[in-house]
Amino acid sequence: xxxxxxxxxxxxxxxxxxxxxxxxxxxxxxxxxxxxxxxxxxxxxxxxxxxxxxxxxxxxxxxxxxxxxxxxxxxxxxxxxxxxxxxxxxxxxxxxxxxxxxxxxxxxxxxxxxxxxxxxxxxxxxxxxxxxxxxxxxxxxxxxxxxxxxxxxxxxxxxxxxxxxxxxxxxxxxxxxxxxxxxxxxxxxxxxxxxxxxxxxxxxxxxxxxxxxxxxxxxxxxxxxxxxxxxxxxxxxxxxxxxxxxxxxxxxxxxxxxxxxxxxxxxxxxxxxxxxxxxxxxxxxxxxxxxxxxxxxxxxxxxxxxxxxxxxxxxxxxxxxxxxxxxxxx
Amino acid sequence: xxxxxxxxxxxxxxxxxxxxxxxxxxxxxxxxxxxxxxxxxxxxxxxxxxxxxxxxxxxxxxxxxxxxxxxxxxxxxxxxxxxxxxxxxxxxxxxxxxxxxxxxxxxxxxxxxxxxxxxxxxxxxxxxxxxxxxxxxxxxxxxxxxxxxxxxxxxxxxxxxxxxxxxxxxxxxxxxxxxxxxxxxxxxxxxxxxxxxxxxxxxxxxxxxxxxxxxxxxxxxxxxxxxxxxxxxxxxxxxxxxxxxxxxxxxxxxxxxxxxxxxxxxxxxxxxxxxxxxxxxxxxxxxxxxxxxxxxxxxxxxxxxx
Numbered sequence: 001x002x003x004x005x006x007x008x009x010x011x012x013x014x015x016x017x018x019x020x021x022x023x024x025x026x027x028x029x030x031x032x033x034x035x036x037x038x039x040x041x042x043x044x045x046x047x048x049x050x051x052x053x054x055x056x057x058x059x060x061x062x063x064x065x066x067x068x069x070x071x072x073x074x075x076x077x078x079x080x081x082x083x084x085x086x087x088x089x090x091x092x093x094x095x096x097x098x099x100x101x102x103x104x105x106x107x108x109x110x111x112x113x114x115x116x117x118x119x120x121x122x123x124x125x126x127x128x129x130x131x132x133x134x135x136x137x138x139x140x141x142x143x144x145x146x147x148x149x150x151x152x153x154x155x156x157x158x159x160x161x162x163x164x165x166x167x168x169x170x171x172x173x174x175x176x177x178x179x180x181x182x183x184x185x186x187x188x189x190x191x192x193x194x195x196x197x198x199x200x201x202x203x204x205x206x207x208x209x210x211x212x213x214x215x216x217x218x219x220x221x222x223x224x225x226x227x228x229x230x231x232x233x234x235x236x237x238x239x240x241x242x243x244x245x246x247x248x249x250x251x252x253x254x255x256x257x258x259x260x261x262x263x264x265x266x267x268x269x270x271x272x273x274x275x276x277x278x279x280x281x282x283x284x285x286x287x288x289x290x291x292x293x294x295x296x297x298x299x300x301x302x303x304x305x306x307x308x309x310x311x312x313x314x315x316x317x318x319x320x321x322x323x324x325x326x327x328x329x330x
Numbered sequence: 331x332x333x334x335x336x337x338x339x340x341x342x343x344x345x346x347x348x349x350x351x352x353x354x355x356x357x358x359x360x361x362x363x364x365x366x367x368x369x370x371x372x373x374x375x376x377x378x379x380x381x382x383x384x385x386x387x388x389x390x391x392x393x394x395x396x397x398x399x400x401x402x403x404x405x406x407x408x409x410x411x412x413x414x415x416x417x418x419x420x421x422x423x424x425x426x427x428x429x430x431x432x433x434x435x436x437x438x439x440x441x442x443x444x445x446x447x448x449x450x451x452x453x454x455x456x457x458x459x460x461x462x463x464x465x466x467x468x469x470x471x472x473x474x475x476x477x478x479x480x481x482x483x484x485x486x487x488x489x490x491x492x493x494x495x496x497x498x499x500x501x502x503x504x505x506x507x508x509x510x511x512x513x514x515x516x517x518x519x520x521x522x523x524x525x526x527x528x529x530x531x532x533x534x535x536x537x538x539x540x541x542x543x544x545x546x547x548x549x550x551x552x553x554x555x556x557x558x559x560x561x562x563x564x565x566x567x568x569x570x571x572x573x574x575x576x577x578x579x580x581x582x583x584x585x586x587x588x589x590x591x592x593x594x595x596x597x598x599x600x601x602x603x604x605x606x607x608x609x610x611x612x613x614x615x616x617x618x619x620x621x622x623x624x625x626x627x628x629x630x631x632x633x634x635x636x
Contacts, residue, residue, distance in 0.1 A: 094536035106527040111360055121535040154359060170535070181476070295420050307336040 005079065005265035007210050008064070008178060013037045014065045015056070015155035019283060031283045033059040035234035035290075038309065041178070046204060046211040048225030048242075049141075049256070050218060052279060056234040057214045058102070063179040064089060064212075065097055077178070095125050098171035102183040108155040114141070114166055115151040121174045136173060144169045145199060149174060161192035165199070165227035178210045185220060197224060205272040218261050222246060227315075230254045234282055236309060240316035250318040252295050289321065297322060346615030360497075367629040374625020380618030384611075390436035391577050395428040399585040408601040418603040420594055426604065429585035430611050436586050437567045437615060440501050444566040452512025453537035453555065460520030461543055471517070479589070482507045483572055490578040497586065500579035504569045508562055515558050519551040526550070553630035558621055566617030571612050587612050 014037075024149060034056040041047045042081040051057045063070040066082065074081050081091060101107035106109035108117055112274035118137045122128060128136065138148035144165040155163055171179050185193040201224055204211055215221045220241060221228055229239040230253065234262065249255045275294045280286055286293050292302040301321050309319040368374055389392060403423035411418045416425035459470040477485065489503035523529065524547060532542045573579035574588030582589070587608040594604035 062530075065534060067534055091536045091538065094534060099526055099531070099534045103527060107531045109528040109532070109546055109550070120532075120537070122542065124535060124537045132384060156360070157358070167531075170531070174535075189421075201422075 004042070004078075007043045008041040009076040009213075010040070010060075010064055011038045011076070012076050013060065013063060013075065014071045015059050015068060016071045019143055022124065024285050029248050032234050033282060034063055035282075035285070037231070037234070037236045038073075039229055039239055041210055041212060043177075044204075044208050044210055045227065046213055046225045048213045048215065048221035048228040049231060050215060050221050050228060052216065052230035054279065054282065055231045056092060057216075057231050058284070060231070061099070061189070061212060061214050065094075065099055065180055067099070092125075094327075095121075095174045096176050097175065097178045097180070099180040099182060100164075100167050100178040100184045103187050104167050105155075105187070107167055108163055109190060110155055112154070113151065114153055114155070117166060118151075118170055118173055120172060126175070127172055140169045140173045143172070143203070152221075159192075160188050162198060164188060164196055168203070170198065172207070172209075175207070176209070178212070181211050181213045181260075182217055184213075188216065193220070198238045201223065218257065224226060230257065233279060233285055235290055235319065236317075237291065237320070238316075238318040239309075240313075240318075244313070244316050248316075250312065250316065250323060251291075251320045252297050252322070254318075255290050256296075289319070296315050346359040359570075363563040364629045368625055371628060373621050374629070377618045377621025377623075377625060380614055381622060383616055384434045384618070385438065387431050388438055391431045391435060394431050397425055397427070397428055399424065399429045400426075400583045401425065408597060410601070411603055417575075417607045418601065420590070421597060421601075424583075426590075426607050429590060430587070430607055432494070432505050433585040433587045433590065433608070433611065434615075436497065436584065437570065437582060437612075439619040440497070440504065440566045440570040441563045441619075444501050444504040444508065444570070445562045447502070448508030448512050448562065448566075449504075449555070449559055452509045453516045455509070456513040456516025457520055457543065457548075461524060461539075461544050461547065463521075467517070470513070471620070474513050477507070477510045478514075483569065486569060486573060487576065487578060490573060495578045495581065497580040497584060500570055500573045503573070508566065510560065512558060513554070515553060515554055519554055520547055523547045523550050557627040557630065559628055560619055560623035564623070567619070568612065568616050578594040 009315045012220070012227060013034055014032070015034040016032050018027045019031060021028035022027065028105040037056075037060055049057045049060065059068060062068040064075045066075075070083060070125050074083050076082070077093065077097060084089060085093060091305075097182060105330045112120075115134065115137050119133045119138060122136060127133065134151075137151055141148045141151060146169075150158075150162075155166070158166065164187075168184070174294055181200065185196050188196060198218065200211070204224075206303050211224070213221060213224055222271045225242050227239065227241050228245045230245070230251065231237065232253050238245065238249065238254045240250075241304075245254065246258065247256050252273075256275050259271065259273045273296060275296075277294050280290070280293065288304045289295070289302040295302065300319060301324075305321070307321045307324075311316055311317050312323040401424060402420065403425075405423070406415065406419050407423040408421055409415055409419045409423075414424050415427065417430060420426055420429070455470050455474075459467040480488075485507050486500070486503040489506055490499050492612040493499040493502065529542060529546055532546050537545075570579055570586070571588030571591070575592040577589075577592065580586035580589050582593075590608040591605050591612075594601070594608075597604050
């Protein structure tokens, strides 16, 4: 991986959902789903984003494609700020940035045939004639491992894994540079998960794709990612290469997360870090570090000062006061 | 497409690739599946039979009747059903059978155009309200609420009173009072479809909102609209009969069923057939539309049935 200009640079991305209340539907608060997240994704890289349910990882993925309009922050794609684009400019840019959804049952229009589902992205971007589009649909079906005869079928005639292949084909058919994969395998059976993962891995290599791979399953993310970001309560708490994160997790949240990964050997004794309490409400996050009330190594400073997200080792970022003393390496 | 060639010969093996292929041999559109379900529903088929029967007699009216619905036979007033007059005659000596048969034309005509009018205008308002939301939705929805706050027949009477009593104005009034019913249905459906993930997917593909509305939102909203239109057909016929009964719809000598009921109600004791046959006709047509409407609802959305 070469460190050149990143393909995607997200700076201080925030998404607050208003909570309406009272008689007149006033804004009484915000759910801070994504609260000041910054990261970069390089060309042909797979960036994994992990975190528990409700930590804002899916919202991050959708907000950086402007499928959910971000509250604040900028998203630079190939050096251009897409948050400043007009709807029509944005519409055209979508050809380069696609998404694969989590639920293959909800993300395919039940009234369209596979041919229409896959041909429509080409149509709206003005690619080819009807016959050329048909040919491209058949090609892409074979690439994702479905017989081309299935083009005339409807989504309800496919299994979950097959539907997800169609979802992948739909994202891939316009030849995008970046694909946001929003938990693409978590709705599938374990036996099919690995097939889909392998397919996605092959496609990434064959087409030189860049993935933002969102998941809650650490083993899935470890399998596919080059770098991994860990999110907690709307914030990115740690970001490093795959190897570094698993061998030397810095943030206490990442440490406890990794210790919770089940081991296949029942006799193996493991020091698990079991967290106390629940994730606080994202509408009312704790002062200081969002993790301080559950952190096993909480200090006084953690309760008042929000830790800065900084590079404490080479290419290893974390937001934790435990590493305040360490000098940033350059 | 070098990557394509590399992979062409080796689609991913796995159980998921075979399993549903055997069970579903040919492509079945959701419409075909629904139609097959409808065919199995006996009540719906009976309803369809009734409707087709009335359509047939309406079309074949001149062939079925020996005399016109206006012909008055002065010597045969208030005759009971007989070989000459199957359904008897009314107080002016007109053949009730002929009037019923020609009346079917009127009722189906009113039902069709009132429903079409309400459907078109209601759908446009509902789509606009549901898709654009905010203040547009506010204005349209409050307008619907105001209309629904009136008892519908009272509103229809008011509209006919303004426009003047005639069959055409009764039809317009029935269409207007049904606009909010279709409008609210379409609006609620559009709102729920708008939040579906495949709509977000369509947006992610780079589609314009007009295309999303026409190709994604509308086709997924049609099922309840079809059901409501079928049920609305029955209601519209009933409303036309009610307006006719009140003397605000079709004017004499038009053989409108509601009007026939009203004109003959004083003979209900002495010559019950004069009200019996128009009454049964109204009931049968409305019943038929309700049965087929219920069947369609079950066929188009099997999840609702249980």
